[in-house]
Amino acid sequence: MTLSFTSCKKESQTQTIDQESDSFPNKNLDPLERFGELLVAVQTNRVFPDGKTFVDCEPKFSSDTILARYKKLKNQPDFDLKTFVLDNFTLPEIATSTFKSDTTLSTSEHINALWPYLKRDADAVENGSRISLPNAYIVPGGRFQEVYYWDSYFILLGLKEAGEIDLIENILDNFAYQIETIGFIPNGNRTYYLGRSQPPFFAEMVNLLAEIKEEREVYLKYHDALEKEYEFWMKGSETLASDAAIDRIIKMPDGSFLNRYYSNTTTPRAESYLEDVTTAEESGRNAAEVYLNISAACESGWDFSSRWFEDPNDIATIQTTEIIPVDLNALLYNLEQTLAEVRKYANDQKGSTALEQAASLRKKAIDTYLWDKRKGTYVDYNMMKKEASPTLSLAMVYPLYFKLASEKQAESVSQVLENQFLKPGGLVTTLELNKQQWDSPNGWPPHQWLAVRGLESYGKNTLAEKITSRWLNLNDQVYKRTGKMLEKYNVIDTTLVAGGGEYPTQDGFGWTNGVYLDLKKNKR
Numbered sequence: 001m002t003l004s005f006t007s008c009k010k011e012s013q014t015q016t017i018d019q020e021s022d023s024f025p026n027k028n029l030d031p032l033e034r035f036g037e038l039l040v041a042v043q044t045n046r047v048f049p050d051g052k053t054f055v056d057c058e059p060k061f062s063s064d065t066i067l068a069r070y071k072k073l074k075n076q077p078d079f080d081l082k083t084f085v086l087d088n089f090t091l092p093e094i095a096t097s098t099f100k101s102d103t104t105l106s107t108s109e110h111i112n113a114l115w116p117y118l119k120r121d122a123d124a125v126e127n128g129s130r131i132s133l134p135n136a137y138i139v140p141g142g143r144f145q146e147v148y149y150w151d152s153y154f155i156l157l158g159l160k161e162a163g164e165i166d167l168i169e170n171i172l173d174n175f176a177y178q179i180e181t182i183g184f185i186p187n188g189n190r191t192y193y194l195g196r197s198q199p200p201f202f203a204e205m206v207n208l209l210a211e212i213k214e215e216r217e218v219y220l221k222y223h224d225a226l227e228k229e230y231e232f233w234m235k236g237s238e239t240l241a242s243d244a245a246i247d248r249i250i251k252m253p254d255g256s257f258l259n260r261y262y263s264n265t266t267t268p269r270a271e272s273y274l275e276d277v278t279t280a281e282e283s284g285r286n287a288a289e290v291y292l293n294i295s296a297a298c299e300s301g302w303d304f305s306s307r308w309f310e311d312p313n314d315i316a317t318i319q320t321t322e323i324i325p326v327d328l329n330a331l332l333y334n335l336e337q338t339l340a341e342v343r344k345y346a347n348d349q350k351g352s353t354a355l356e357q358a359a360s361l362r363k364k365a366i367d368t369y370l371w372d373k374r375k376g377t378y379v380d381y382n383m384m385k386k387e388a389s390p391t392l393s394l395a396m397v398y399p400l401y402f403k404l405a406s407e408k409q410a411e412s413v414s415q416v417l418e419n420q421f422l423k424p425g426g427l428v429t430t431l432e433l434n435k436q437q438w439d440s441p442n443g444w445p446p447h448q449w450l451a452v453r454g455l456e457s458y459g460k461n462t463l464a465e466k467i468t469s470r471w472l473n474l475n476d477q478v479y480k481r482t483g484k485m486l487e488k489y490n491v492i493d494t495t496l497v498a499g500g501g502e503y504p505t506q507d508g509f510g511w512t513n514g515v516y517l518d519l520k521k522n523k524r
Helices: 017-023 031-044 063-073 081-088 107-118 149-161 165-182 202-212 215-221 223-234 270-283 287-300 326-345 349-369 394-401 407-421 445-457 461-482 510-523
Strands: 244-246 249-251 257-259
Touching: 031 063, 031 081, 031 270, 063 081, 107 149, 107 461, 107 510, 149 165, 149 202, 149 445, 149 510, 165 202, 165 223, 202 215, 202 223, 202 326, 215 223, 215 326, 223 257, 223 326, 257 326, 257 349, 270 287, 326 349, 326 394, 394 407, 394 445, 407 445, 407 461, 445 461, 445 510, 461 510
Parallel strands: none
Antiparallel strands: 244 249, 249 257
C-alpha cells in the first residue's frame, strides 16, 4: 500500500549554507556562540525543563538585536528571563502533539497513520538553528523535530514497507546534499550538531535503495557522496604514525587502521549546557577534555552508556575518544565494501581493489583487537590501556549483520546473546544498571533489528524468532496501553516504560516504527 503523505510544513526552495549565512547573519553559528551569555543564563536557570527547547526556538529578530536588548534589560529589577525569551523567540512546535491515537487500530495501522505527522517537506530558510534541506524527510518525533543521521536508516525500513520509495530517495539526496555542502553528515540538521556526525549508515542506505531500484544507477548517483563520507572518517590516515591517533582514525601498532568516535568541538553542548558544565565540574578533569568526550559519545548515538565510562556508574569518567568501538568499525568495513563495488561501476578497478584490500585489513584488525576469546564475543578496545573493554554491549551484533564473523564466532555471539542479553521484552543494551539510557534495563529498536538480521544470516533462526516475538509483543503491549510507539523500552520489566538519560522517553517514534514494520512483515 502506498501512503499519501500530507506534510505539516509548506514546501519551500532551500538555499545553500553560504546563502543562508547572507540572509541571516550568525545563523550558522552554534547557538552557544550566537547567543553567548543569554544562552548560558537560559540554560543554567532552567527556563525550560528541556535544554533543547531554547536552541530550537525561532528568533523573532536578529541575534545582535536580541543580545543588545538583553544586555540593556537584564539588570533591571523587574526583568523576567522567561518573559524576555518568549518576547523574542517563537517556541518550537511538536507536530505529533495534535495526533490522536486510536488503539482499536493495529500497531501497523497506527504507524502508517502517524507517518504524515512525522514528515517535513523541503525547508524554508529560517533564522533559527535548523539547517535547511532541499527535499522531504522524516523526523523521529517528540523533542526530535529534525532529521537524524542513523535514525534515518531504520526509518527507511518502514518507508520501504509503506511503499514510499520516492521519500527514501529524497532522504538519501538530503544526506548527499549535506556531505556536499558541509563536508559530512552531521548528527542532525541543526547548527549545534555541526561538530559531530553519527554512526555511518549512509552506505547501507544506498545499498537499501539499490535493492529497490536499478543498482548501477543508484551506486553511480551517490558515488561522490560515498567517497566524501569515507574521506571524512579516514582524514589524517595518510600521515599517521603507528600506535597513534588523530581525529577519528587510529593506526594500530601492527600498522592497521581502526576508527573511533570523535568531535570537532571542545565546548559544552548548547542543547545540554548545564548538564555538561555540571559533569565537567564534578569530574575534576580538564573541562575541554570532558566536553570533547561527551560530544564524541553523542556522535556514537549511544549517549550515554557505560561503554564510554572508566567507571560504569559515573559519567564524569567518560573516555569515549580512548575507546575503539566494534560497531563503528563494522560500519566502516561496510562502507569500504560498498564503495569498492561502486568504484567498479565507475570503471575504477584500481580504486576498487584498494578498498577491497582496506576492508580485508580492517576485518583482520577487528578479529585481532575487537574479538575477546575469553568472553566469546566482540568487544570495544581501550587504546590507552591496550586491552579489551570490560563492558559487553549489543554492539557485538554488528559484525554478524555485516558478515564479518566466522561460523564459530557467530555461534559464540549467539550464545552470549541468549544467555546474558535476552530478556522478556527483547535484548537489553548492556548488562550495566546505572541510570544511563543506553544501558540496562533498556532495549532499543536498532539493535533488535540488527541482531535479528545478523543471526538470520548465520542460520540462527530460532533465537532470531525469540527476539522478534518478544520485541514485537512488547511494542504491541505498550501501544495498546499508552497509544504510543516509544524510542526505547524496558525489556526486563515489560510493565514499565524505559528510563534514564537527560530527557523523558519520547514518543513517535521514527526508528521504532520502521523496525516494527520490517520485523512484522516476516510474521504475517
